Amino acid sequence: MNSRTRIIFCVLSAHLGAAAIAGGIVLAGQASHSASPYGVWEIAGLQGLLSAVLGTVLGLAWWWIPINLLFLPAAIFVQQIQLPAMAYLGGFLLLLLFNWGVIFTRVPLFLSRRSVWREVEALLPQDEPYRLLDIGSGLGGMLLRLDQTRPLGRHEGVEISPATWFISWIRAQMRGASARFLRRDYRRLDLSHYDVVFAFLSPLVMEDVLHKASQEMRPGTLLLSLAFPLPGIRHDFVIQTGRSERQKLYGWRVRPDYDLGYQDHPALEHAHLLR
Numbered sequence: 001m002n003s004r005t006r007i008i009f010c011v012l013s014a015h016l017g018a019a020a021i022a023g024g025i026v027l028a029g030q031a032s033h034s035a036s037p038y039g040v041w042e043i044a045g046l047q048g049l050l051s052a053v054l055g056t057v058l059g060l061a062w063w064w065i066p067i068n069l070l071f072l073p074a075a076i077f078v079q080q081i082q083l084p085a086m087a088y089l090g091g092f093l094l095l096l097l098f099n100w101g102v103i104f105t106r107v108p109l110f111l112s113r114r115s116v117w118r119e120v121e122a123l124l125p126q127d128e129p130y131r132l133l134d135i136g137s138g139l140g141g142m143l144l145r146l147d148q149t150r151p152l153g154r155h156e157g158v159e160i161s162p163a164t165w166f167i168s169w170i171r172a173q174m175r176g177a178s179a180r181f182l183r184r185d186y187r188r189l190d191l192s193h194y195d196v197v198f199a200f201l202s203p204l205v206m207e208d209v210l211h212k213a214s215q216e217m218r219p220g221t222l223l224l225s226l227a228f229p230l231p232g233i234r235h236d237f238v239i240q241t242g243r244s245e246r247q248k249l250y251g252w253r254v255r256p257d258y259d260l261g262y263q264d265h266p267a268l269e270h271a272h273l274l275r
């Protein structure tokens with residue numbers, strides 16, 4: 001069972017199990033009284049509580065707790081306030097505009113932390129110009145920071161999700177930043193124009209990133225990937241920017257033969273050697 005199927009299985013089991021237990025409690029209450037002693041909110045609250053507990057027991061991550069807890073109460077609330085049909089359509093479109101990346105490229109929106117931005121910044125030249133691209137720039141936080149701290153750099157981001165891109169673009173306009181944000185699929189860009197390419201995507205696309213980077217990036221340029229290593233090849237360095245695996249920043253220097261895939265290059269660089 002792959003991890004996505006396992007999560008779906010755990011969520012469904014938690015909710016169905018919780019519904020069964022809550023239903024059993026209600027039926028037992030009805031058997032001892034002539035009418036049900038529980039109102040709809042109490043039953044929904046009980047189901048939410050039980051599904052949060054079951055989900056945790058089944059191994060779901062902590063952030064599923066509020067989702068499981070509130071799912072049924074929220075569904076009943078929305079049902080009761082009788083929203084106009086347009087509100088559902090609007091909500092759907094909004095989700096679509098923010099999650100374009102997940103739907104079309106299987107990459108969700110997660111934001112990198114400031115600790116990551118600081119480490120990226122430390123790897124960049126201080127007194128010479130360079131050009132950096134964030135492939136999947138999200139809300140643009142890292143580029144807007146670099147724009148302030150590294151005035152000699154040209155910072156560009158491409159983002160496929162329309163709403164996410166729009167927010168980054170507006171942020172740049174409001175700050176008068178020189179960082180550029182394009183609403184585009186990075187797979188259509190030529191990476192040979194960049195000295196540094198930063199990626200925070202998904203393990204599902206890292207093989208494509210490897211293929212594209214090894215074909216297009218120039219020798220001596222730097223590829224950085226947060227959280228996800230390139231499959232099957234050794235990184236030149238890794239920086240732990242926080243406690244979890246997801247906060248590892250992997251780096252590769254492109255070799256003169258354009259090959260990112262060597263295994264035992266003598267000039268294995270580590271982060272501090274690049275600073």
Ligand SMILES: C[S@@+](CC[C@H](N)C(=O)[O-])C[C@H]1O[C@@H](n2cnc3c(N)ncnc32)[C@H](O)[C@@H]1O
Pocket residue numbers: 100101102105107108109110111112134135136137138139140141142158159160161164184185186187199200201
């Ligand atoms: C995990 S987020 C990272 C956001 C940002 N780089 C950061 O560090 O905070 C990945 C982003 O890549 C975008 N994305 C996914 N596939 C893309 C593609 N082919 N071209 C451009 N953006 C893409 C997603 O929409 C999402 O906003």
